[in-house]
Amino acid sequence: MISSNKSQYKLAELIIGLDATIKGDPNCLISGVCPIQQSQPGHITFLTNPLYRKYLPITQASAVILTEAEAVECTTNAVISRNPYYTYAKIATFFEEQSETFAGIHTTAAIGMDCQIHPTAVIGPNVVIGCQVKIGANVIIGAGSSIADYVEIDENSQLDANVTIYHKVKIGKRTCIASGAVIGSDGFGFANQKGVWHKVPQLGSVVVGDDVDIGANTTIDRGAVENTVIENGVKLDNLIQVGHNVKIGTNTIIAGCVAIAGSTVIGKNCMIGGATCFAGHITIGDNVMITGMTAVTKSIHEPGIYSSGIVGAVPNQEFRKNNARFHRLENLMQRVKTLEIALKEFSNRSASFESTPNVGCEAGLDENAQE
C-alpha cells in the first residue's frame, strides 16, 4: 500500500541541507512538482534546458529552481542553485509516494536452507530464495523474484517484482534492480568441435557494487572464469545486455538497449548513449562519452566524445540514393584518383604548370587520412 507523504511543505523546509538559497518567500507553500509550462500555484518546478527559458516569465509555479544567472528573469519565488537539476532531484523526493512494506517473509515465499535473512528485510509474496543466501538489513525483495543459492544482497538494496538472481551473485548496498532483470545467467561461451557447439562452463559469477541501478529486463551474464563486475554507482537503463567477464567502472551511466559483448572493459565516469554496441575484448578508458547507436569495434584510450554510424532520418528516396552511393564509395574513390592523375598529366604538359593549383596525389593525402 502506498502512503501519501505530508501534503505540503514550506519552501524553506524543502532546501534544508541543500546548497541552495531562496529569493522570495521562504514560507511559500509547495504541494507538488510540475513541468514549467504546466505549473500551477502550489507547484515547484525547475529550469535547466534553455529551450524552456521562454516559459520562465509566464509560469504559474509558486517557485522555480534555477541558477543565479537565470533568476534575473524569474518573476516568482526562486530557489537558486549551482546545480538546479540535482536540487530538483532532492526536493522531488518529498513528493514521492512510498509503498508501505512490512518487514518479514511473506507466507507464500519459499525459503531454502541455511539462509541469513535480516529481520528488517522484506521478502514479498511468491519470492523463491535458495540455500545459504544472505539478505541484509532493510533489503526489499519484490513479488515473484527468484534468488538462487549462495547469493548475497547487502543492506538497503531493493529488487522489484519478478527479478532473477542466479547462484553466487553478490549485490552491494543501496542497489536497485528493476523488474525482469536477470543477473548471473550463463555467459555465451561455446567451443566448436566438428561443427557442433559445446557449452563452455561458466564458472565465474557477477559482482554488483553499491548504489548501482539496473533497469527492467536488463541481462548481466556471469563470467566464464572470473566475475563480471559492475562497480559502485553504475547506472544501467532497460534492456541492456552485459556479456560475460565485462567490467563497468564506477559512476558510468549507460542508456537503454546497449549491447556489451564479452570481456570488454568500460572505464569510470563514462556516458554511453542508447542502442550502442561494443565488440568483445576491447577496453574503453575513463571519461569517454559515446553517442547513441554507435558500433564500438576498437578500444578507446582518450577521454572525449565518440560516434559512428549514419544518423539522422531523411526521406527514404534520398536515403536509398545515398545508401547505393555508399556501396560504391570505393568506385567513386577510384574515379577521383583517375581524375587526379589525368589532371596532373595535363599540368605537366602545360606551360603554366607552376601556377597550377596543386592536385593531390593519393600517397600524400592519405598520410593524414585515418583508416
Next chain:
Amino acid sequence: MISSNKSQYKLAELIIGLDATIKGDPNCLISGVCPIQQSQPGHITFLTNPLYRKYLPITQASAVILTEAEAVECTTNAVISRNPYYTYAKIATFFEEQSETFAGIHTTAAIGMDCQIHPTAVIGPNVVIGCQVKIGANVIIGAGSSIADYVEIDENSQLDANVTIYHKVKIGKRTCIASGAVIGSDGFGFANQKGVWHKVPQLGSVVVGDDVDIGANTTIDRGAVENTVIENGVKLDNLIQVGHNVKIGTNTIIAGCVAIAGSTVIGKNCMIGGATCFAGHITIGDNVMITGMTAVTKSIHEPGIYSSGIVGAVPNQEFRKNNARFHRLENLMQRVKTLEIALKEFSNRSASFESTPNVGCEAGLDENAQE
C-alpha cells in the same frame, strides 16, 4: 485447458458480417487455414503478396481469400474482399483454440487490501496483486504476474504469464500484454553532482489506452513528472524500450527491438520498423513511416517514409573498403574541391572557355545540399 472449436464450417458461415462475397460453393466445408503453397482440401488460404501469386493456379485449398482482380486466376472457391488480409484475420479467429479459463481468484494468488476485482475476472496461479487495485470485467491475469498498488485494469484486457505492472499504472479495455513485459518501472533520470549520479524521483505513471497490444519483454517506463502515454490502438512488438514521458499516438504500430528515448512524442498512425532508435525530446508527426534500424535524431513534421543508416549486407571485404572510405569522406570531398578549382583555372586560361562544361564550385552546389 484449451478447448477446440467446432471442427469445420461452411464457407458461407465464415464470412457472416464481413464485407466479402463468395464466388463458388458457399457450402464448401472448411476445417482450417494454411499458407497457399501448402494448402490441402478443407483449407482456406489468402493471397495478398504478389510473390505468392504463382501458387494460385495450383493451390489445393478449398477456398482462397483475394481481391476481385486476383480472383480471375482462381480455380477454386474464392472469397472476394477489398482487404483480403483483414478478411483472413477475421476468418482465422474461427480456428483459434481458446484456453479454458475459470472466473475467480486462484488459491495460490496473493491479493492485497481494498481491491475491486470483478467476479468475472480470472486471476491465475501465483499472481500477486497489491492494495487498492481495480480489475474490470473479464480481465485475465496470467500466472505469476505481479500487479502493484493502485493499478487499474479495465474490462476485457488480458495479461499473459509473468507480466509486471508497477504501482498506479492504468490500462484500458481490450488491451493485451505479453509475458515478461514490464510497465511502469522508474524512468532513467539521474542528476550528476560532483561526479556521482543521484536518482531523480519518477513521480509520473504510465497510462495505456484501449485496444493496445504490448509484446513480450517490452518495457515502458513511468514518467518523471507527468505520465508516459500509450494511446488507443497502439501495437508494440517484443523487446521495445519506451522511455519516460514518451507519448505514442493512436493506431501507431512499432516493430520489435525499437528504442524510444525519454520525452519523445510519436504521432498517430505511424509505422516504425524494427530496431529503429529515437533520440529523446523529439517529435514525430502523424502518418510517418520509418524503416528498420534507422537512427532518428531530429523531429519529423511531414508525413512520409524516412530512413537512415547503411543497409544491405555485402561481402565483408567490400564492406571494409567502403567503411574505410566513409571514414575519409571529408578527405575525398577536399580532393574533389581541389580538382574543381584546378579545372576551373585551366578553363579560365583556355581559349575555348565558353564551351567548357560548368564545373561547380562548392558554394553554389551546397546551397541545395542538406546537412
Next chain:
Amino acid sequence: MISSNKSQYKLAELIIGLDATIKGDPNCLISGVCPIQQSQPGHITFLTNPLYRKYLPITQASAVILTEAEAVECTTNAVISRNPYYTYAKIATFFEEQSETFAGIHTTAAIGMDCQIHPTAVIGPNVVIGCQVKIGANVIIGAGSSIADYVEIDENSQLDANVTIYHKVKIGKRTCIASGAVIGSDGFGFANQKGVWHKVPQLGSVVVGDDVDIGANTTIDRGAVENTVIENGVKLDNLIQVGHNVKIGTNTIIAGCVAIAGSTVIGKNCMIGGATCFAGHITIGDNVMITGMTAVTKSIHEPGIYSSGIVGAVPNQEFRKNNARFHRLENLMQRVKTLEIALKEFSNRSASFESTPNVGCEAGLDENAQE
C-alpha cells in the same frame, strides 16, 4: 543447494576420453581453472588467442591446454590438443558446481489436469503448469516458471527461473532456456482496416529442437499459421527477438540483441554477430557469417562473411563531418561526373589525346558497380 565437486584431480583424470595428450607430469594435481595471466600453482589454463601467447613462458599454472605447435614454448605441464578450447570446455566441467536438486514437484507449484510429469523431473517452487503438459525424464523447471497447456518438454532439458512457455510449444532434449525467456508469445500480425489494426490470429506454435540454448530474456514468437522452428544445436544469446514463422537451421549460433523479423529463414552452421537485424521474408543460406550490427535486408545465398553499417567509433567532430558528407553523397557523385565530362572535353580538344589517361565515363564504370 550447490554441492562442491571433488576438490582436485590428477591431470590424467581430466583428459580421459578426450583426444588430448599430456607432455609433463600426468599425476600433477589440478584444483581449478584460471586465465593464463592470473593462474597460480594448482590451476589449469588454456591458450587459444595469440594475444595471450606472451603469458605462456611466465604463467604460474600447473598445466596449459594448447596445440602441439604452441607447446614448444610451454615451460609447465602441457595438455596437447588439436582443439584446445573444446578440450578446455570439457575439462572445466570438472570444476562446475552443481545445484542439488530433488526430483519431484515442489509443494508450492500449481499443476493443471492430465499432465504427464516424469518422476525424475524437478518442478521448482511456484512453478505453474497448465493442462495436458508432458515433462520428460530429468527435466528441471526453475522457480516461478510458467508452462501453459499442451506444452511438451523432452528429457534432460532445463528451464531456469522465471521462464515463460506458451501453449503447445514443443521443446526437445538437453535444451537449456535461461531466465526471462519467453517462448511462444503471439507473432506480431495485424491487418489494417480503415486505419485500425486488427489482430491476425497466430495459429502456429514454436518447435525447439534438441541441444538448443536460449539466452536470458530472449523472445521467440509462435507462427501465424505454421510453426516457428529452432533446429537442433542452435545457440541463442540474450535479448534476441525471433519473429513468427522464422526458421533457424542446425548448429547456427546467434549473439545477443539480434532481431529477426517474421518469416525469415536462416540456414545451418551460420554465425550471427550481436545486434544484427534481419528484415522479414528473406532467406540466409548455410555457413553464412554476419558481423555485428549489420542490417540484412536481402537474401544471402552464398557462404561467406557479410557486413553492413558504419563501424568504428571516431571522435564525434570527425563523425559529424563524415555523417554530413554521407547525406550529400549523391551531390558529391554529381560533382565527380561533372569533372569527368569537363576533363573529357579538354582531352578531346587536346593534341595529345591518345596519351591522356582514361577518364571513366559513368556507364562503363557502373557496369561493375553493385547497387
